[in-house]
Amino acid sequence: MIQVIVNGLSVGAFYALVALGYSMVYGIIKLLNFAHGDIYMLGAYVGFVVLGALTSWLSLPTALGLVLVTLVTMALTGGAGVLMERVAYRPIRHAPRLSLLITAVGLSFALEYGVRQIFGPKPSHFPVQIDAGSVNLFGATITTARIIVILVAGVLMVVLSLFVAKTRQGRAMRAIALDAKAARLMGIDVDRTISLVFFIGSALAGAAGVLAGAVYGTIDFLMGFIIGIKAFTAAVIGGIGNLYGAMLGGVALGLLESFGVAWLGGQWRDVFSFLCLILFLTFRPTGILGGRVVERM
Amino acid sequence: MTKNSLVQRLVLATAILSTLALTACSGGVGGDQNGPNDEGPIRIGMLAPLTGSESVYGTYLRNGAEMAVEEINAQGGLLGRPVELVVEDDGCDAQMATAGATKLVSAGIHLAVGGYCSGSTLPTEQIFYSNGIPQVITAANGSQLIEAGLDSVFLVNGLATQQAQSAVKFAQKQGAQAIFTVDDGDAYPKGLTDAFAEYGQPAGLNIVAHEQINKAEKDFGSVATAIVGSGADFVFCTAYVQPCALLNQQAKQYGFSGDFLIGDGAVDAQFADLTGAAYVERVYGTFTQTPDMLVGAEQWLASYQAKFGAEPGPYTTQAYDGVRVMAEGVRLAGSTDRQAVADAIHGLRGFDLFSGPATFTDQGVLADSSFVIVVLKDGKFVLFDDLKS
C-alpha cells in the first residue's frame, strides 16, 4: 500500500512540474498549449547536447554539472517558449480560441519531427544518470533518483508560488488572468508579462525534461506527447488555471495511475484514471480548486 | 444555400455526370490500366515502415530485399526477365499500408514481399490476393495473419507460438521458479505473452503474474516494484527495445536479480546502451539466427557491408530470404501467376534459408523454425543456446 503511494508520488511529481506550465499559460491567455509536452522533450535534448558539450570542456563533479546543465537548459527552453509565443501565438491572439489550438498542434508536430530530423528516430542514451541505489521508506522501496525528483519538483513549486504571490511581476500575472483589459488600463505591460509566463512555464518543462533524462537514462523525440496529455489531465483535475490545483492534480493523477495498476493491472490503468476523472468532474465540474479560488495564477 | 439551390445543383451534377460518362469511352472504371505486364521486368513490391517509430526496421528490410534482387539479376534474372524492387512506406499503420499496397498494385507489381507490423500487414493480404499477387511476409508474424486462410500468403519469420515454445524451453532450462510476463498491449507482444502462458502452464512453469506497460512512457516503477514484490526470478518482456531496456533497468534498481528474457522485437544492439552498463547482466533474448552466428556467412556479410556501409540489422535476412523464396517459386512455376507460384512454394522441400532448411506447412508458415537464445555480452547479443540439445 505504501509502496503504491510512493510510486504514485514519484510519477505525480513529474506530471505536476509539467502541468504547472500548462496551467500558467492557460490561466493567462486561455490557451491549451499542446506544444508544452514537446518543450519538455526539447528540454531533454537541449540538456543532452549541453551535457555533451560541457563534459568535453571541463570535468565537473556530476552533481554540480547536472545543476549547471539544468539551469542552462531552463534558460534555453524558456527562450524557446518566448519565441514560440511571439511567432505562433501572438499574431492570432484575438482569433477564435481553437485557431490557437491548431497552431499549438502544428508547433508540436514541428518540434517533434524537427528533433527527429536532427537526432534520428532511435532513442538516445542520456550521458549522465542519477543512480545512487534505493532506500527503504516506511516499508516501501524508492530509488534515490526518484526522491531527488520529488524534492526538486517541490522546491521549484514553492519558488514559483512565492514568485507569483509576492513579486510585482507575479501580481501583474494575476491581474491579467483576472481581466487583461483592466490590467492594461492599470499600466501593466501585458505583452511582456505574457512573455514572462511563457518563459517560466517552458523553463519548468525544460527542467522536467533534463530530470527525466537523468533519471531514466533514455530520451526520444516522442517522449513529450504522452506527458503533455497527462499534464493537461492533471491541470484540469486540479482546476485549470490554478497553480496549486496543477500541483495537486499532478499528484492526484500519479496516485490514481499507481492504484489503477495495483488494483486492476496495467492494461486497465488509463481506463481507471479517466473514469475517476469523469466521475469527479461530473460532481465537481471545475476541478479540485477551480471554482473556489478567485485568483487563478 | 437553399433547398432549391441544392436540388438544382444535384440536377446539374447528374447531367454533367451522365454526359461525361457517355463520352468517357476510354473508361477508367475498369480498374488499373497498367496492370501486371507479361513483358519487361518482373516487379516485386515491398511494404516496409519507412516513417514512424519503427522506421529503423524498414531500412533493414529494404536493404535485405535489395541484396537478394541484385543477386538474382546478376544471375540473369527470373524467367529471362530482369527483377525490379518497388518499395512503399506502410508506417506500421493500417490505413497507410492499405494505401501503399494499392499504390503497388497500381504500379503493376507481380509479386509482394515485405511487412513488419502484423496489424498493418493484415489488411494488405486481401488486396494482394484479390489482385492475383502472391505474398511473402518477411517480419510480421502474428498468428492472425494465417487465419484468413489465403493459400498464396507465406511467412518466413517464425510464428509467435513457435517463439513462445522456445522461450518456454529456455525458462525450463534455467530452472525458473516464478515467472513474470510483461507486454505493451500491441498485437504481437501480447500474442507472444499469451502463447507463452498457453505453452508454459502445461509444461509446469509457474507464471506468477502478467502486466502491461505503455511503450510511450518511461517510468515503469509500478511494474518494477510489482516484479520485485511477486518474488519472480524470471521476467519475459515482449515489448520493443526502449520499454524493455527501461523495465530491465528499473526492476534491477528495485532489487530484481533474476533472468530477464526479451522477445525478438527488442533484440537490438542499442539495448545495452539504453539499459545502462550496471544492468546488463543476465539479459537474454529469443531470436532467429543471424549471419554472424552462422558459419559460412562471412562472404554474405562482407558484401552487405560493402554495399550499405553498415551491419545488417534485425529482419534483414528474413527480407533477403523472402525475396529468394518468392524467386524460387516463380522459377519453378515458370510464371508469375498467383496460383502457380503458391503451389510451387508449397512444394518446396528444405529450401536453404538463413534460418535453416525451409518447408512450408499448408498454412504457409515454416514447418521448422529455429528460434535460438542470445545473450547480452560486451554490449552485443551473441548466441547463447540453440536449444537443440
Add this chain to the structure above:
Amino acid sequence: MALVRARPRPPDLLRPPVRLPELGPSRWQWRGPRAPLRLIGVLAVAGVFVLPFFNASTYLMQIMTSAYIYVMLAMGLNVVVGYAGLLDLGYIAFFAVGAYTSGIATTRLGLSQVQAIPLVIGICVLAGVIIGGPTLRLRSDYLAIVTLGFGEIIRVTANNLQVTGGPAGIYAIPGWQFFGWRLRDGFTIGGLKFNGQVTFYYFVALIVIVLGVLGISQIARGRLGRAWKAVRDDEDAAEAMGINTYQAKITAYIIGAVWAGLAGQLMATQQSAISPPSFQFLHSALILMAVVLGGMGSTPGVIIGALFISLAPEFLRGVSDWRYLFFGLLLIVVMIFRPAGLWPATSLLPWSRDRRLQAETGPPSTAVKSDHRERT
C-alpha cells in the same frame, strides 16, 4: 424658377449602409456575391463524380475513399464543434464504436452489413447519450478533457476485451451484399465494367457525403441549427431565451455520433480489418484540425480541411522523412494568415467586388466561447 430648389437627397440614407446577408429561403442565385463559389462547388461535385471514369487506378480510388471517410468524420465533428461549440477531443471514439459494432455484428453474430446498419445507429445513439450525458454540465476545457478520456477509454477497452479481438482487432469483415449480389463480383453498366470492390466504396462514400451535406444544411438552417448556434455563442443567453440547451447539446452529440459510426462501418468494410491503433487520440486531433483548418461551421471549408489533412501526407510520400515537419509548419502558417480557417462560413472569392460586405459586417462568430466569466 423655383424659389427653393430641393437639395438632392443623399442616396445613402434610404439604403442600409451594408447589404444584409440574405436570410431564410430564397431562390438559387446565379448572380450575387456568392454565386461564383456556388459554381465552383457544383463543378467540384461533378468533377469528383466523374473522376473514376478517367482514372480508376486502385491507388487513386483507395486514397480518395479514405479521404471521403475523413470528410464524413469532419462533417460530423463540425456539427458538434462548429455548430454547437462543444470542444470534442475524443470524436474518434464514435468512429471506433461504429466500426466495432459492424465488425462484431457481422463476424460474431452473423448479420449482414445491411442488417448491421440499424444496430450501428442504435449503439451510436447510445454512445452519444452516454458520453454526452455527464458532459452537459461541463464547459469548454473540462468538456475537452472528458471527451479525450472517453476516446481513450473506448480504445483501451477495445484493446483489452476478447469480443473485440484484443490488440489484433477484428479481421475478415464481410463486404456489402444485396440480394445475393456481392460487391466483389463487380458489375457492368452500358459496357463499362465496374470493379466493385474499389469503385463501389468511392461512389457510396461520395453519395453519403452529398446526402450528409444536404441533411446537415437543412438542420443547420432550421430551429435546431439556430439553437446550436445560440448555445455556441452564449449559453446563458440562449437559456434565457428559452432554448433547451441540454436538448440542443445532446442532439448535436447524437447526430455527430451516428454520422461517425456510419463512417466507421464504411471504413471497416472497406478495409475488411480494424484494430485499436486506428483509433488513437492523434486521429481525434487530426479530425479537429480538419474542422478548424477549413473553417468551423462552414461545410465547404470543413470538406476542404478534411481533404487537406488526409491527402497531404499521401502527396508528401516522396519526402517521407520530412512530411510531418512540413505538415506542422504548414498548419502554423495557414492559421497565422487565415485565422478563421481556409474557407470560413461567410467567405467570398478574394477578387469579388462585394468583398466589402464581409469587411463591414465583421468576421463570422465561429469561436468556441471562452469561459472568462464562468467561474466567479
